[in-house]
Structures are given as structure tokens and as C-alpha cells.
């Protein structure tokens with residue numbers, strides 16, 4: 001710097017001297033000379049001041065060429081377009097397969113970054129960007145040889161807390177979006193609560209809810225959302241709470257505040273240990289009518305007066321009598337499933353059309369009313385309006401924590417609730433499920 005300043009000083013002095021000698025030259029020529037001299041000084045000064053950094057910038061200019069994988073693209077095709085020889089393409093494909101277990105590029109998601117150390121130099125590195133958290137780096141070592149490695153981008157997972165209330169005439173979906181819950185998370189919450197409530201019919205103004213979920217950051221940039229960590233919803237039958245919990249064996253589940261499986265489902269056999277006396281069948285000879293017709297449910301042996309529990313939480317949509325079913329109750333569980341219980345001797349108290357029932361709540365007692373040859377429960381499951389076999393229809397598993405995992409869950413829940421409380425009072429605070437150090441420990 002000192003040297004540069006000195007040079008400029010000297011040059012300026014010289015310029016003033018030369019100007020004095022140029023008295024005879026005409027004004028325009030003098031002006032041109034002065035401007036040229038000033039420009040020269042400025043240029044020289046700049047070069048001296050920025051000599052080192054400029055040099056570095058030029059030499060470190062890596063050339064990146066990012067190619068998006070489009071439908072119909074293959075690795076060979078893309079590498080060919082970049083000018084790789086068949087031999088190189090073959091080597092790179094094999095290296096990718098053996099060293100990174102990478103075989104297929106996905107159109108619309110993957111990108112390839114071709115890096116040259118400088119302009120007009122050969123490609124020295126290829127980075128396959130497959131998803132926001134994964135990279136495969138392929139380096140050229142000795143010309144013609146390639147090494148590759150998988151790189152996992154460090155994920156900074158933070159907890160987000162959003163609370164809201166259903167407004168008159170609104171839906172949970174709109175209320176959740178309004179509360180700032182991302183759409184993908186709202187859909188996950190729908191799935192979690194699917195057997196708890198009917199989102200079309202059981203929503204009322206004033207119902208409060210909160211959703212706690214993961215947000216994944218790369219440095220300070222939010223990249224995507226993770227899992228729903230907790231949900232609280234003021235349902236018609238009371239407050240419903242769910243917490244995501246990972247068992248030590250890695251199994252992930254959602255549990256209520258007491259550690260019971262929160263993903264409600266339908267019980268295939270409403271009465272425990274009841275023997276099946278007649279299975280679901282497309283066609284069978286009816287025992288009373290004598291002619292062949294479909295058996296749309298499953299019959300369970302149950303002496304008259306056996307309590308019949310609801311197979312899942314829901315709303316009673318029918319409590320009636322007809323010739324075939326005798327006394328029957330029909331429950332709508334959510335937008336998808338309904339169940340029907342027939343041949344009851346009597347209905348349980350307080351079970352009326354419109355009643356909201358819990359899973360396991362007694363809705364009536366077995367009998368032999370209607371077209372029946374003896375006391376039994378005839379149980380039907382209706383999925384999207386179609387009768388399905390209760391014993392084989394795909395249903396979410398009901399999963400309760402055992403004595404070993406329950407205390408672990410309760411401890412985890414306590415910690416999570418403390419974090420939720422921090423976010424309740426200050427939603428902008430950065431809160432993590434695990435401290436960063438802890439995260440690193442776990443990765444080791």
C-alpha cells in the first residue's frame with residue numbers, strides 16, 4: 001500500500017512538471033494529455049492496490065455447469081452431452097454403482113453440477129444433487145480414474161409451533177393454513193386424526209388446536225418440513241392429543257398423553273375373542289331366506305346381552321330397526337369408514353342418532369332380532385360406500401406402548417412439552433428437539 005501511494009505521488013508530481021513544459025502546445029492537445037495521464041495514474045494505482053486479490057479471483061474461478069435431469073435422460077446421455085468418452089462414461093457409471101450404490105437419476109429432482117477448475121480446463125468434478133439433503137461427489141483423480149463419495153448435508157432440525165381456532169363457517173384445513181401450518185403438514189394431521197373425527201361434520205367454530213412439527217434448515221435457510229411432532233385438537237368428545245415418539249428400536253408411532261396408541265383405527269372384531277360363525281362372502285346361501293345372497297358382514301357368536309363396543313370413534317348415523325338387521329346401529333368414523341352392528345337385543349343408553357362415541361364405548365347388546373337364526377353380532381364395515389371384509393380390509397395398526405417404553409415416552413413427552421411452552425410464549429425462538437451437540441453425538 002505504502003509503495004503504491006508513493007508511486008502515485010511521484011507520478012502526479014511528474015505530471016504537473018510536464019504540464020508546465022507544455023505551455024506552447026494548444027489547449028485541446030494539453031487537455032487530452034492531462035486526461036490520459038490522469039487515467040494512467042488511476043489505472044496503475046488500481047493495479048497496484050488490487051494486484052493480489054484480482055489474481056486470486058481469476059485463478060479460483062471454478063466453472064459450474066448445472067444440468068437438470070429431464071424425463072428420458074440417462075447418465076450416459078448427460079455425460080455424453082458434456083463430451084465424456086464412452087470409456088469415461090463406463091468408468092463413472094461403475095464407480096457410482098460400486099462406491100455410492102447410485103444407479104438411477106430421477107427426472108425433475110436430480111441435477112448434475114459439472115465443475116472445471118478454470119475456463120477451458122477439463123471437468124475435474126461432478127456433483128449429483130439428488131434431493132435437498134444428498135449429494136454424490138465424483139472426483140477425477142489421475143486422468144481416467146474417478147472416485148466418488150456420498151455426502152449428507154447436515155440438517156438443522158428446529159421445532160415449529162402453530163396454534164389456531166376454527167372460525168364460523170370455516171374448516172380445519174383453512175384454519176390451519178391461516179395459522180401458518182404448511183399444507184403438507186395439514187395433510188399429515190388429517191391422516192393422524194382421521195379416526196378421531198369426521199372433518200366434514202364434527203368441526204365447530206371455537207374449536208382450538210395446535211400443531212408442532214419439524215422444520216429442516218441448511219445453515220440459516222429453511223429447506224423443508226419434517227414430521228408432525230405433536231397435535232392437540234378440541235374435538236367434540238374432548239381434547240385429543242398426539243405425540244410422535246421413536247422407540248429405542250427405531251419404531252415410530254403416535255401416542256396420546258398416557259402413552260396409548262393415538263392412531264385410532266377400527267377393530268376388526270368389536271367383541272374381543274368372539275368366534276366367527278359366518279364370514280364375509282360375495283355370495284352365500286342365506287340361513288333364513290334359503291336363497292343365495294351376499295353376506296356383507298361377519299357374524300360373531302355372542303350370547304344374548306353381550307355388550308357390543310364401537311369398533312372405532314365416530315358419530316352414530318343410524319339407530320333403528322329393519323326386517324333384515326333387526327335392531328341395528330350404524331357409525332360413521334370419518335370420511336371413509338362406516339360400521340354397522342345388527343340383531344341387537346337392545347341399544348345402550350345415550351346412544352342416539354348424532355351421538356359421538358369413543359372407540360370401545362358400549363353401543364348396544366347382542367341378540368337375535370331381525371332375520372337371524374340365533375343370538376350373534378352381525379358386523380359390517382363400509383368403506384367409501386362399499387361393503388368390505390372387516391377381517392382383511394387395510395386399516396392402520398393400533399399400537400400401545402409396553403411397560404418398557406411407556407416411561408421413556410412419558411419422559412420424552414415432558415421434555416417436548418417444555419419446548420412447546422417456550423414456543424407458545426415466544427414462537428420466534430429457535431428450539432430444537434435435541435441440542436446440536438447431542439445431534440452430533442448421535443451421528444457418531
Ligand SMILES: [Zn+2]
Nearest residue numbers: 297298299378
Ligand atoms: Zn351376518
